[in-house]
Amino acid sequence: KQEVTQIPAALSVPEGENLVLNCSFTDSAIYNLQWFRQDPGKGLTSLLLIQSSQREQTSGRLNASLDKSSGRSTLYIAASQPGDSATYLCISGGSNYKLTFGKGTLLTVNP
Amino acid sequence: DTAVSQTPKYLVTQMGNDKSIKCEQNLGHDTMYWYKQDSKKFLKIMFSYNNKELIINETVPNRFSPKSPDKAHLNLHINSLELGDSAVYFCASGDFQETQYFGPGTRLLVL
Numbered sequence: 001k002q003e004v005t006q007i008p009a010a011l012s013v014p015e016g017e018n019l020v021l022n023c024s025f026t027d028s029a030i031y032n033l034q035w036f037r038q039d040p041g042k043g044l045t046s047l048l049l050i051q052s053s054q055r056e057q058t059s060g061r062l063n064a065s066l067d068k069s070s071g072r073s074t075l076y077i078a079a080s081q082p083g084d085s086a087t088y089l090c091i092s093g094g095s096n097y098k099l100t101f102g103k104g105t106l107l108t109v110n111p
Numbered sequence: 112d113t114a115v116s117q118t119p120k121y122l123v124t125q126m127g128n129d130k131s132i133k134c135e136q137n138l139g140h141d142t143m144y145w146y147k148q149d150s151k152k153f154l155k156i157m158f159s160y161n162n163k164e165l166i167i168n169e170t171v172p173n174r175f176s177p178k179s180p181d182k183a184h185l186n187l188h189i190n191s192l193e194l195g196d197s198a199v200y201f202c203a204s205g206d207f208q209e210t211q212y213f214g215p216g217t218r219l220l221v222l
Contacts, residue, residue, distance in 0.1 A: 034210065043115075043201060044213035089154070098167060099144075099211070101154040 002027040006090050006102035013080055014110050021075040021105045023090030028068045032093040035064050035075045037086040038104070044089065048075070080109045114138050117202050117214040124192055125222055132187045132217045134202030141206055142166075143185035145177060148199040148216070160185050161207075197221045 003026045013019050023033070032051045036044040048057045048064040050073070056065040063076040077084060090102040115136045124130055136143060144167075145157040158177040159167035165177070174190040189196060197220050205211035 031207075036213075043215040044203075046210045046212065049210045098159075099156055101156075103151075103153050 002092055002094055002100040004090055004092050004100050004102040006105050008105060010106040012108040012110065015080060015082060017080050018078050019080055021088050023073040023102055025071045025092045028071050030092045030094055033066050033073050034091045036089040036091060038089060039086045082109050082111050084109050114212050115202055115204055115214040117217050119217060120215065121218050123220045126192055126194060128192050129190045130192060132200055134185045134214060136183055136204035138204055138212060140204040141182055142204065144203040145187050146201040146203065148201060192221045194221050
């Protein structure tokens with residue numbers, strides 16, 4: 001049974017800092033891995049999707065990597081801004097449309 | 112232009128009542144999902160439908176029954192509501208191995 005763990009559970013950084021969020025998963029037989037953000041009281045917004053055949057994806061200041069052999073993914077945020085404050089979720093996609101969610105990292109970027 | 116919409120956004124009701132949450136997507140996806148986010152912000156999948164056919168049915172009480180009249184709609188009906196059903200329920204849609212798009216969530220409070 002797939003388990004997804006995110007470290008740290010919470011992170012507070014000053015504006016402008018580069019940061020890394022970590023995600024690990026126990027079953028490397030994944031189809032893809034997604035990173036989402038969740039803003040308080042709102043739904044989830046997809047940030048990046050990495051297919052199992054890919055190593056990384058980039059969108060603006062965000063870069064996500066995937067290492068299936070070690071069961072790890074990282075989300076790198078460059079030059080963080082207060083608007084980046086949110087909960088970031090790592091979600092692995094397995095067979096039969098099944099998704100397994102991490103518990104998220106609560107990020108606070110202080111002005 | 113909302114991609115995935117849910118109604119209602121808030122639902123406050125008494126124990127024992129029956130309630131429904133509706134979900135609609137205009138993205139043309141074949142697959143729709145229901146997730147539950149508990150008080151600790153942990154997301155878990157409940158159901159998934161692909162082209163009106165149930166493909167994921169996690170360990171959920173029988174009081175919860177999804178219904179998909181067509182592939183653009185997936186409604187969630189809950190019978191005999193209990194205090195522990197209080198949570199945020201998210202609907203999502205997406206094709207296999209592709210990004211999932213989430214609705215804004217329905218905040219259910221059972222008194």
